[in-house]
Amino acid sequence: MRGSVAIAGVGLAGCGEAPGWSEMEIAAAAAQNALADAGLTTRDVDGLAIASTNIFMSGLALAEHLGIRPKFTESSMAGGSSFVGHLIPATLALNAGLCDVVLVAYGSNQRTGVGRAEAGKVKMALDPQVFEHPYKPFNPPTAYALAAARHMHQYGTKREQLAEIAVAARKWAQLNPEAFSREPLTVEDVLKSRMVCDPLTVRDCCLVTDGGGACVLVRSERARDLRKKPAYLLGAGAAHWHRQISSMPDLTVTAATESGRRAFEMAGLGPKDVDVVELYDAFTINTLLFLEDLGFCNKGEGGAFVSGGRIAPGGKLPVNTNGGGLSCVHPGMYGMFLLVEAVRQLRGEAGARQVKDAQVALAHGNGGVLSSQITALLGTEATL
Amino acid sequence: MSPPSGPEKQYLDKLAAGHFEIQKCAGCGKHVFYPRVLCPHCGSEYLDWVAPSGHGTVYSTTIVRRRPADGGDYNVCLVDLAEGPRMLSRVAILAPDQVRIGMTVTARITDGLVEFTPA
Numbered sequence: 431m432r433g434s435v436a437i438a439g440v441g442l443a444g445c446g447e448a449p450g451w452s453e454m455e456i457a458a459a460a461a462q463n464a465l466a467d468a469g470l471t472t473r474d475v476d477g478l479a480i481a482s483t484n485i486f487m488s489g490l491a492l493a494e495h496l497g498i499r500p501k502f503t504e505s506s507m508a509g510g511s512s513f514v515g516h517l518i519p520a521t522l523a524l525n526a527g528l529c530d531v532v533l534v535a536y537g538s539n540q541r542t543g544v545g546r547a548e549a550g551k552v553k554m555a556l557d558p559q560v561f562e563h564p565y566k567p568f569n570p571p572t573a574y575a576l577a578a579a580r581h582m583h584q585y586g587t588k589r590e591q592l593a594e595i596a597v598a599a600r601k602w603a604q605l606n607p608e609a610f611s612r613e614p615l616t617v618e619d620v621l622k623s624r625m626v627c628d629p630l631t632v633r634d635c636c637l638v639t640d641g642g643g644a645c646v647l648v649r650s651e652r653a654r655d656l657r658k659k660p661a662y663l664l665g666a667g668a669a670h671w672h673r674q675i676s677s678m679p680d681l682t683v684t685a686a687t688e689s690g691r692r693a694f695e696m697a698g699l700g701p702k703d704v705d706v707v708e709l710y711d712a713f714t715i716n717t718l719l720f721l722e723d724l725g726f727c728n729k730g731e732g733g734a735f736v737s738g739g740r741i742a743p744g745g746k747l748p749v750n751t752n753g754g755g756l757s758c759v760h761p762g763m764y765g766m767f768l769l770v771e772a773v774r775q776l777r778g779e780a781g782a783r784q785v786k787d788a789q790v791a792l793a794h795g796n797g798g799v800l801s802s803q804i805t806a807l808l809g810t811e812a813t814l
Numbered sequence: 815m816s817p818p819s820g821p822e823k824q825y826l827d828k829l830a831a832g833h834f835e836i837q838k839c840a841g842c843g844k845h846v847f848y849p850r851v852l853c854p855h856c857g858s859e860y861l862d863w864v865a866p867s868g869h870g871t872v873y874s875t876t877i878v879r880r881r882p883a884d885g886g887d888y889n890v891c892l893v894d895l896a897e898g899p900r901m902l903s904r905v906a907i908l909a910p911d912q913v914r915i916g917m918t919v920t921a922r923i924t925d926g927l928v929e930f931t932p933a
Contacts, residue, residue, distance in 0.1 A: 560822065561848040562902045564927050567890050568878045575876040576892055583874070583915045627890075628877040628911075676848075676892060676902040681874055 432696055433814045435521040436653035436660035438646045439468025440770040445641035445759045446610045449542040453485060453642075454495050457537030460642035460766075461496065468646045469657035470531060477502035477532035477647075479520055481512035483762055484549060492535060502529040508670070509797025510710055511804040512536075513643075513765035518666050518804075520647050530648065534769075537642030538761035562674055568627060570712065571635055573675035573799035575627035578715040580681040582629060584730070589629050591733035592714040593620035596633050596756050598742035599711060603753025605743060605783035610639050611757045634714040636755035636764070643766035645773065661773040662814060664699065664790070665807040667692030675799045682730075685803040686723035686794060693792075693805035694725075701725040704807070705788040706775045707747060708768040710796035711754040717741070720794050721749070724805065748785045751775060765804075768793040772808050789813050821849035821861070834868070834921055834928050836899060837861040847899035868921040869896040870930060877910040889913050893930055895921075905930050 441463025444456040451459075457480065465471055478500045482488040489505035492498075502523040508515050513534055520532040540546065554563060567573065581587045597617055603609035615633065623631035653660035669685035669692070672678045694700055701724060709720045718732035726747065727735040741749035750756070752771040755764040772791035774780045789812055795804040817824065821837065825848075828835050837846040841858025845866070852859055875891035889910035894900050905913045906922075906929045919930035 560826070565890055565902055565904050566878065566888065567902065572876055572878055572890050576874040576890075579876055579915065580874040625877075625879050627879065674902075676900055681892075 431521055431525070431666070432664055432698070433662045434650055435524050435647055436650045436662045437769065437773050437808065438648050438653045438656045438658065438660055439464040439466070439470065440645045440773045441467050441643065442608070442770060443642045444537065445608060446639055447542050448539060448640040451539055451640070453482060453537045453539055453543070454491055455537065456539060456640065456642035457492060457535040457644070458495055460537060460644040461533055461535045464644035464646050465533065467658060470646060472496045472498055474531050475533045476500055477520065477523055477529035479504040479513070479516035479532060479534040480536060481505060481507045481516070481763065500529070502532065508802035508804070510712065510763035510765045511795030511797035511802040512763065514768060514793055514795030514804040514806050515668050515802070517647070517663055517806055518668060521663060521666070524647060524649050530652070532647040533644060534647065534766065535642070535644040536763065536766040538763065539640045540762040541638050541640045559674060562676060570799055571627045571630060574713040574715055575630045576675060577681040577719070577800055578629050578713070581715065581718070584682055585733065587718070587733035589621060590617055591737055592629070592634055592718065593617040594736050595711070595714040595717045595741070596620045598736065598739065598745070599750050599754040599756040601742045602751050602783055603757035605781070606753050606758060609753040609758040610637055611753070630713060630715070636712045636760035637757065639759050639761050641759045641761035643770050645766070645769050659777045659810065661776045661791070661808045661810070663806060664809045664813060665693040665695070665697030666805065667696065668802070668804040670802040673798055673801050678800060682719070684719050684723050684800050686720050686805065689803040689805040690724040690794070693807050697807040699790060699807060704790050704792045705748070706751055706772065706785045706791045707749045708772050708791065708793045709750060710764055710768060710794055711750055711756050712760065712764065712796065714756070716796055717749065719800070720796070724792070724794060743783065751780065751783050751785060765795040768795060769806070776808060776810050821851060824863070825849040828863070829923060829928070830926055832923060834866065834923055835863040836866050836895070836897065838864045845895070845897040845899050847895065847901055866921070867896045869933065870894055870919050870921065872905065872913060872915055872917045872919060873900060874915055875905070875913045893919060901928070903929055905932070907931050
């Protein structure tokens with residue numbers, strides 16, 4: 431699998447606010463941008479991948495909207511991790527010759543869309559989690575707050591250290607003209623913000639925006655003939671150990687320990703080889719847990735690791751260089767945006783936030799309540 | 815499909831009748847919560863209902879912030895039962911900010927729901 435498939439195009443659409451746009455329309459607009467980036471059109475696409483929290487049979491809906499009769503469709507739903515996850519079956523399908531061009535797309539109008547509250551009630555009725563919902567967890571924040579509280583208890587992690595993660599994300603966002611939240615943010619601001627679920631304030635929580643993203647996957651030999659520098663898939667791993675937070679074995683250890691190990695093994699790389707890190711930061715605690723679980727620091731040392739601006743611009747480890755879900759964009763599910771930023775960094779297209787000589791990028795997706803963990807390693811031609 | 819209902823309904827029916835019971839696997843001896851058809855530890859289909867001791871320890875806790883007009887703040891926590899399984903629940907009686915990780919608690923049934931009080 432290593433190096434056999436590459437991302438040949440990426441695109442965004444409707445990030446921030448896209449009033450008057452449906453989810454599928456935003457996905458289609460992002461798809462158009464990703465295809466144009468690769469120098470392709472919908473006529474070239476014969477494979478599709480998508481996930482949606484709202485659209486039933488989203489793969490069928492996307493194909494219909496774009497006028498594509500795909501030979502391969504993947505619409506597995508593993509929450510926000512889905513789009514990183516789609517890389518794995520898409521690669522298998524491309525390598526098996528089932529199809530030649532896979533378009534992975536996502537769109538959401540979570541911020542401006544109408545009827546969201548009613549939709550939430552319908553979803554609860556369709557999927558009554560009878561052992562959790564009666565206690566009224568305000569999810570996802572409640573579940574992540576429980577993880578943060580346990581990490582603080584077990585390892586002495588401080589709220590100030592979690593706040594550093596939000597501040598680092600904001601500093602990256604200030605270098606990204608496409609980021610949604612770019613005003614200055616301090617540790618004190620984060621701590622004094624409105625508490626949502628202790629110990630997480632609203633600034634420990636991701637944005638709620640609209641937005642879509644897409645990427646185009648082709649076999650590597652085809653990618654070399656297309657417009658942009660390919661970002662090769664060097665390794666990928668997916669793991670999940672629970673769905674509901676009450677079934678998570680240890681709230682301080684995620685299945686990223688397993689997904690990351692398998693991705694690194696496939697790539698023949700380790701954390702020290704990674705130049706730029708994109709982690710699914712729905713909450714500040716995510717970044718901390720994934721830095722530990724992916725091996726960038728030891729378990730329990732994440733708080734100290736992120737201190738002193740280590741993951742901020744100018745720090746030793748560039749993390750969430752677009753500003754992340756905390757400050758750039760988070761339309762319900764963030765996975766696609768990890769891939770878009772990783773590819774832009776590997777191509778050297780990231781402008782003021784560009785990480786110098788980025789050759790290896792890690793994109794780590796998270797879905798559910800620390801449930802699904804999917805790690806991908808991408809690299810330039812030099813890493814093959 | 816010999817039992818008249820699945821384990822979820824059996825559990826909820828017992829609870830409605832005032833009995834908090836969890837499953838114990840006849841295959842591996844481990845306790846199971848939430849109720850399952852197959853033991854998540856060993857795959858056995860032989861799960862028996864047993865009454866837990868009711869003793870537990872708070873594994874983690876949070877305060878869900880809510881406007882006073884909507885009922886105010888409340889506790890949501892994870893409790894490790896003495897028998898092993900963990901459940902999402904709440905600690906009653908105490909103010910939500912008085913619930914601590916490591917606190918020992920005792921189960922009770924209130925309005926058809928298992929909640930905990932300080933031991």
